[in-house]
Amino acid sequence: MKWFGRADRDYREELDAHLEMEIRENLDRGMSPHEARQAALRTFGNALAVRQQLAEARPLHFWQTLSQDVRYGARVLKRSPGLTATIVFTLALAIGANAAIFSLVEAVLLRMLPVREPQSLVIVRALSRQGARDSFSHTDYEWLRDHNRAFSAMSASTVWKMSLDAGDHKERVTAELVSGNYFTLLGVEPAAGRMITVDDDHQGRLIAVLSHAFWQRSFAGRDDALGRNLRLDGSSLTIVGVAPSGFEGEFAGNPPDFWIPLGAQPALSGGGRSTLHTRNVSWLDVMARLRPGVTAAQAQAGMQPLLESLRADLRVDSQNDYLGAITIEPGGGGLSSLRDYYAQPLRLLMALVAVVLLIACANVANLLVAQSAARRREFAVRLAIGAGRARVVRQLLTESFLLMAMACVAGLALADGIVRMLLAVSVVQGLEVHLNLSVLAFTVAISSAAAVTFGLAPALQCNRIDPWPTLKDGITGAGTGARFSPSRLLVVTQTALSLVLVIASGLLLRTLLNLKAIDPGFDEQVLEANLDTSLISGNGVALGTALLERLSTVPGVERASFSQFGFGQGASRICCISLDGYVPYPNEDKNVRIQTVSAEYFRSLNIPLIAGRPFADADSNGAPRVAIINETMARYYFRGADPLGKRFAWSHAAPKDIEIIGVVKDAKYDNLRQDSPRLVYLPALQQGFFSLGPNFVQIRAKTHGERQVATLFQDVRAAIRAVNPGIRIVSLEPLSAAVNRTLAPERLVSWLSLGFGIVAILLTSVGLYGILAYNVVRKTKEFGIRMALGAGRPTIVRMVMTEAVLLVGLGLMLGLAAAVSFGNLAAKLLFGVQPRDTMTFASATLILVLVAIAAGYIPTRRATRVEPATALRNG
Amino acid sequence: MPKGNRVSLLPGTLEMLVLQSLLFGSRHGHGIATTIQRTSDELLLVDHGSLYPALQRLERAGLIASTWGISDNNRRARFYKLTRAGRKKLVAETGKWEQLVRAVKGVLQARPEEEQA
Numbered sequence: 001m002k003w004f005g006r007a008d009r010d011y012r013e014e015l016d017a018h019l020e021m022e023i024r025e026n027l028d029r030g031m032s033p034h035e036a037r038q039a040a041l042r043t044f045g046n047a048l049a050v051r052q053q054l055a056e057a058r059p060l061h062f063w064q065t066l067s068q069d070v071r072y073g074a075r076v077l078k079r080s081p082g083l084t085a086t087i088v089f090t091l092a093l094a095i096g097a098n099a100a101i102f103s104l105v106e107a108v109l110l111r112m113l114p115v116r117e118p119q120s121l122v123i124v125r126a127l128s129r130q131g132a133r134d135s136f137s138h139t140d141y142e143w144l145r146d147h148n149r150a151f152s153a154m155s156a157s158t159v160w161k162m163s164l165d166a167g168d169h170k171e172r173v174t175a176e177l178v179s180g181n182y183f184t185l186l187g188v189e190p191a192a193g194r195m196i197t198v199d200d201d202h203q204g205r206l207i208a209v210l211s212h213a214f215w216q217r218s219f220a221g222r223d224d225a226l227g228r229n230l231r232l233d234g235s236s237l238t239i240v241g242v243a244p245s246g247f248e249g250e251f252a253g254n255p256p257d258f259w260i261p262l263g264a265q266p267a268l269s270g271g272g273r274s275t276l277h278t279r280n281v282s283w284l285d286v287m288a289r290l291r292p293g294v295t296a297a298q299a300q301a302g303m304q305p306l307l308e309s310l311r312a313d314l315r316v317d318s319q320n321d322y323l324g325a326i327t328i329e330p331g332g333g334g335l336s337s338l339r340d341y342y343a344q345p346l347r348l349l350m351a352l353v354a355v356v357l358l359i360a361c362a363n364v365a366n367l368l369v370a371q372s373a374a375r376r377r378e379f380a381v382r383l384a385i386g387a388g389r390a391r392v393v394r395q396l397l398t399e400s401f402l403l404m405a406m407a408c409v410a411g412l413a414l415a416d417g418i419v420r421m422l423l424a425v426s427v428v429q430g431l432e433v434h435l436n437l438s439v440l441a442f443t444v445a446i447s448s449a450a451a452v453t454f455g456l457a458p459a460l461q462c463n464r465i466d467p468w469p470t471l472k473d474g475i476t477g478a479g480t481g482a483r484f485s486p487s488r489l490l491v492v493t494q495t496a497l498s499l500v501l502v503i504a505s506g507l508l509l510r511t512l513l514n515l516k517a518i519d520p521g522f523d524e525q526v527l528e529a530n531l532d533t534s535l536i537s538g539n540g541v542a543l544g545t546a547l548l549e550r551l552s553t554v555p556g557v558e559r560a561s562f563s564q565f566g567f568g569q570g571a572s573r574i575c576c577i578s579l580d581g582y583v584p585y586p587n588e589d590k591n592v593r594i595q596t597v598s599a600e601y602f603r604s605l606n607i608p609l610i611a612g613r614p615f616a617d618a619d620s621n622g623a624p625r626v627a628i629i630n631e632t633m634a635r636y637y638f639r640g641a642d643p644l645g646k647r648f649a650w651s652h653a654a655p656k657d658i659e660i661i662g663v664v665k666d667a668k669y670d671n672l673r674q675d676s677p678r679l680v681y682l683p684a685l686q687q688g689f690f691s692l693g694p695n696f697v698q699i700r701a702k703t704h705g706e707r708q709v710a711t712l713f714q715d716v717r718a719a720i721r722a723v724n725p726g727i728r729i730v731s732l733e734p735l736s737a738a739v740n741r742t743l744a745p746e747r748l749v750s751w752l753s754l755g756f757g758i759v760a761i762l763l764t765s766v767g768l769y770g771i772l773a774y775n776v777v778r779k780t781k782e783f784g785i786r787m788a789l790g791a792g793r794p795t796i797v798r799m800v801m802t803e804a805v806l807l808v809g810l811g812l813m814l815g816l817a818a819a820v821s822f823g824n825l826a827a828k829l830l831f832g833v834q835p836r837d838t839m840t841f842a843s844a845t846l847i848l849v850l851v852a853i854a855a856g857y858i859p860t861r862r863a864t865r866v867e868p869a870t871a872l873r874n875g
Numbered sequence: 876m877p878k879g880n881r882v883s884l885l886p887g888t889l890e891m892l893v894l895q896s897l898l899f900g901s902r903h904g905h906g907i908a909t910t911i912q913r914t915s916d917e918l919l920l921v922d923h924g925s926l927y928p929a930l931q932r933l934e935r936a937g938l939i940a941s942t943w944g945i946s947d948n949n950r951r952a953r954f955y956k957l958t959r960a961g962r963k964k965l966v967a968e969t970g971k972w973e974q975l976v977r978a979v980k981g982v983l984q985a986r987p988e989e990e991q992a
């Protein structure tokens with residue numbers, strides 16, 4: 001037979017369609033699948049024989065069947081747009097949230113330095129005897145470098161803020177002082193010129209290697225930058241090379257502008273104190289590369305013996321050593337304070353968002369299982385036509401992957417939005433967060449995992465289909481509903497996971513609220529300016545006095561004061577204070593913190609003076625040295641005795657000549673979580689006032705309304721510029737903003753977990769609604785019979801709700817158990833709330849119960865409205 | 876189902892029946908076959924082996940046109956519809972057929988008396 005005009009394949013497909021319709025009709029007439037097929041074939045006679053010969057001669061190629069599956073799947077999805085949209089949206093939400101959080105995790109925790117074999121890099125960290133992070137002294141670094149057996153190389157570095165004289169203007173720059181083996185250890189090759197060598201370090205040569213970004217910025221990437229000189233803090237350094245683009249040092253989020261040999265330190269300090277070859281100053285961060293075959297754990301095990309032989313070798317008294325221990329941390333990602341702050345919150349968020357993904361997958365699986373129940377007939381027909389089970393399963397998987405692909409695209413777009421939003425509310429500043437290849441790979445991986453998981457559920461269901469009874473059963477294709485069908489299990493799981501999420505967000509939100517409710521001990525409305533005066537020279541006392549005087553004349557300003565450190569901005573720490581009549585016990589932590597403040601400081605911040613007097617203008621250079629201490633310090637060292645008039649010194653060798661003249665109430669210092677440290681306040685006039693380091697100015701003002709606040713800001717800026725235009729205003733903000741900033745990780749975690757909790761509740765209610773509604777439809781006939789037999793509405797309600805109560809109850813119990821272990825996991829992040837807080841657990845459970853009732857309401861109502869007659873006729 | 880009573884189509888009538896079945900809208904091959912069977916009270920049996928060649932002929936003659944579409948059960952199927960020429964042809968063929976039927980009927984019902992008259 002010859003067909004004109006049309007491709008052979010086209011014709012075959014047309015006949016196939018016809019054959020299938022014929023079989024379907026035959027099945028409807030009550031034939032068995034085999035009979036149906038034979039009867040259908042008979043009506044074709046010869047034509048089909050030809051077609052079959054063709055088909056058998058050329059079996060369908062894999063790609064052909066795949067494209068068939070895809071086209072068929074697309075049609076299935078198009079036919080139920082509501083379901084498709086729900087599934088895609090649900091998954092997109094989960095994938096988007098996961099990809100966004102993973103982007104943060106990748107940027108903060110996982111990103112590796114662009115160096116040779118970052119996996120074998122470690123950070124060697126000095127810990128004080130109290131376990132706080134410290135730096136190494138140069139002597140210790142050299143000793144460790146020469147005596148360890150775990151590392152193939154060890155390098156030291158430190159970051160310096162310097163001022164660059166660019167001729168017409170001065171510029172703040174960041175330099176990193178590095179040991180001579182720094183670049184060889186990292187395996188970073190120059191983009192131009194050469195890198196710093198061991199010889200440069202030993203000779204203390206005044207040379208610099210530019211960062212690629214600085215080279216572009218200041219020299220437009222020109223080659224003649226090499227050999228030119230940089231004027232830095234009064235010294236002249238010769239440019240010898242340029243680092244490759246992308247390499248930004250090992251301090252993630254804090255890229256240096258250039259690198260200078262460590263040996264240049266004495267020269268750069270303007271002939272000041274050399275911190276080389278001494279144990280008295282700890283100033284170096286140390287990185288090392290593990291010897292091949294040595295693990296980080298093995299290296300760690302060797303550190304304590306190494307430290308002991310160091311002490312023996314250098315004749316250090318272990319009782320008075322600044323070094324308490326040495327730890328090894330993975331160093332491939334560099335050193336990052338961001339990582340320290342965000343590591344735990346991000347890990348927690350990662351866990352929470354993974355739970356959201358699980359819930360979403362459960363939901364989608366549920367929807368697909370329900371849909372596949374409705375499609376059983378379709379599958380039965382396909383099986384009857386002669387499709388292999390494998391082919392039907394493949395069809396289902398293809399549909400899952402189609403859904404997944406759509407969700408993936410939508411999810412990535414959403415992730416991009418979420419990341420932008422998170423960055424916009426400035427949770428993670430100074431860090432490049434973007435959707436990169438690894439995020440994409442991660443997203444595709446979780447999507448595929450999800451696709452296989454939920455695609456398989458209906459597929460397995462379908463695999464159990466016996467075409468014969470299913471087809472006889474009629475349109476609804478309702479099975480007998482096993483006690484623990486997959487969809488029931490899914491609802492239980494969803495409920496459990498949602499409860500965990502809701503409890504988690506409850507605990508974290510309460511943590512945030514508790515922290516916010518804390519009285520910091522000072523007035524948060526006060527404005528604080530961070531001023532950089534390192535670019536101007538002159539007398540700090542004169543500058544400080546003039547500035548405070550000028551500021552207090554600004555309209556609305558009541559007081560202006562000075563402090564060396566702002567809230568959460570660090571502090572100088574001093575070890576080994578010795579006090580009148582105080583005998584330290586062995587191994588005692590003798591650290592105190594020192595804050596230099598002007599006379600008005602306590603009044604402008606509203607920190608009450610408990611005893612003694614505040615600083616006065618008379619407490620100036622030359623006058624007897626005085627100090628004010630905080631309550632914690634008074635309690636610790638004097639235990640109820642009167643501290644006023646007592647004297648102390650910074651070390652036991654020095655004469656005790658600093659007199660305590662006052663005690664102030666504790667105020668929060670580093671952040672809201674930590675109690676106030678032992679704090680010594682020193683008068684600015686005796687400490688040189690404005691320094692090269694940080695300077696903070698507090699301004700207490702009376703303002704009414706936005707306009708006045710804006711004007712005040714302008715006036716303050718103008719006043720500062722009027723005193724000296726060289727003062728750089730790094731920031732000017734109310735103290736509440738600084739306080740809020742220290743809560744950024746908590747805010748990130750609690751708001752995101754709240755968002756996840758809401759999403760989880762929504763998804764769970766949809767899931768629960770779905771299964772209850774489906775059951776009601778399935779049991780319509782039964783309800784009809786029962787009502788016809790005289791069952792009242794309460795009976796029907798009970799029938800529907802029993803299931804809901806069972807599923808939700810089981811889910812809640814599992815969820816409570818899971819939440820307990822979650823609470824332990826997050827205990828470190830919580831504040832003022834127990835990981836098993838009864839209130840939170842109870843209210844979260846209540847919320848889910850209410851949600852379950854709401855989700856069950858509509859199906860239950862539908863069940864009670866069943867018209868017995870209609871139900872019996874249609875069923 | 877009166878399977879046993881089915882009659883075969885007269886040669887040449889299949890095309891006309893196909894055109895007629897498409898008069899009220901487009902159908903796929905299976906639909907055409909079932910329409911013919913149903914409207915003939917299941918008397919006329921369409922041999923599927925000859926249906927498709929007939930459809931090909933009609934399409935080549937420009938009497939019907941076809942497009943791929945989606946059947947009720949989500950299956951890709953070829954749908955046929957009547958062209959303007961097809962509609963004209965159907966009218967003409969129907970007229971001829973009715974003439975023929977009348978003529979044949981007349982012959983078959985003729986009585987001897989009238990013949991003589």
